[in-house]
Amino acid sequence: MAIPETTKFAVITEKFVSEVHERKIQPLHDDQVLVKVKACNLCTSEYGVWNGARLGKQPLPFAFGHEYYGTIAAIGDGVQSFKVGDTVGVGYDWCGECDYCKRGETSQCPHRGVKTIASPDGYYGGFGCGDYVVKSARALCKMNPDIDPSQAAFVEPLGTVIYGLRKLRIQVGETLVISGAGTMGILNALAARQMGCHVILTEMMPKKIETCKAYGFDVIDISQEDPVEAIKRLTNGHMADAVVVAVGVTAANDQALEMVKEIGGRILMFAAGYPKPELNIDSNTIHYRKLELLGTFSANIDDFRYAAEKLSTGEIDVSANCKNKLATPWHDTVR
Ligand SMILES: [Zn+2]
Ligand SMILES: [Zn+2]
Incomplete structure (x- = not known):
């Protein structure tokens, strides 16, 4: 050459x-x-x-x-x-x-x-x-x-996704919710499924919902159904063991706190957002719910x-x- x-x-x-x-x-x-x-x-x-x-x-x-x-x-x-x-x-x-x-x-x-x-x-x-x-x-x-x-x-x-999922310590058989089915949401879903998790995505754009279905994922259309209620239904009330927030907006951060299980849930902040998203939670809640809020980059x-x-x-x-x-x-x- x-x-x-x-x-x-x-x-x-x-x-x-x-x-x-x-x-x-x-x-x-x-x-x-x-x-x-x-x-x-x-x-x-x-x-x-x-x-x-x-x-x-x-x-x-x-x-x-x-x-x-x-x-x-x-x-x-x-x-x-x-x-x-x-x-x-x-x-x-x-x-x-x-x-x-x-x-x-x-x-x-x-x-x-x-x-x-x-x-x-x-x-x-x-x-x-x-x-x-x-x-x-x-x-x-x-x-x-x-x-x-x-x-x-x-x-x-995909490497950045693997790093994040390792940090989140996902286990075989766990239910993982991924907020946002953009490219990075889908990559998180594919990697987590390959690692043995049950994956549920949330999304509102029809084209992205179609991509989720093409891959065979459970997907909640949040323009049609409240995601927290949907996760409750799909998990028989157990809620998610962990949530990956793959869209950088305040609403998704706050929803993650409700979609993750009451005690010992883990939340991974995968996406950055501009303007900067917020997370509305007090430290008592983190303390009593034994929450883990993790960052990855x-x-x-x-x-x-x-x-x-x-x-x-x-x-x-x-x-x-x-x-x-x-x-x-x-x-x-x-x-
Ligand atoms: Zn990049
Ligand atoms: Zn070095």
Whole structure:
């Protein structure tokens, strides 16, 4: 495979404006590889920068794209775990030497690469929505080369879901309610079902309700039925063992407190919301109900590896999310 000298990539330069820019591909360090990107998803967080909702959080120019996969086009001299031509999903960078990395908490590694620190040529972001990306080899996960490109690009978002569900300590046989059947709600549902939970989703948009049904999930149409009453009915009054809030709005936070079981329930705040959502609860209630309110964000390398493996084997199949969204070369989607 001939390696070009430059790569093109997509950049948000201001609200509602994205452009294609070009930069030199830097020589690889010993531990780095060059990934030829084959598909990249657009994340809600990136859409929020483009439409202005998250502009205060993300400096510009923003070379977005962190949900991608590809094949290895070149490797640094010290790379042994991969070879040219391997199919790989992409997680976050980590150093392997700091205290966080030694404990497996690679998402907290100070070398992770943060979207608010600029590259030497003045861009912020992961550059995933582009032709080529230079990455440290340890950030990558091997994948099945025959996988559908539109599914393979789910390694990063699915990894963050795995991290959250592990933190929530879901158990086989538990009832898990997921508020919101957007892409991340559905990924939570698929992963939790694969881990042995009984999953119920709540949603109001007809298209998303259809997606839930296509996957065979129980789904409550909250435009038709009160979700708390529906959970009561579906669980014979037991209510949910745990709730994942996958939509960032106050109403969903407050409903979670009512949908989770009276004593010892766990609630995972999966989604951020803009404007900032609230949670209306007093500390006595948390105390007497022995509630656990958990936060989650990002993921460790083990979570990305688990996600890459489950997508590669088809044990987690996201195909109904990819319908009508077949992998399009990224430059056809950016104008
Ligand atoms: Zn994302
Ligand atoms: Zn580290």
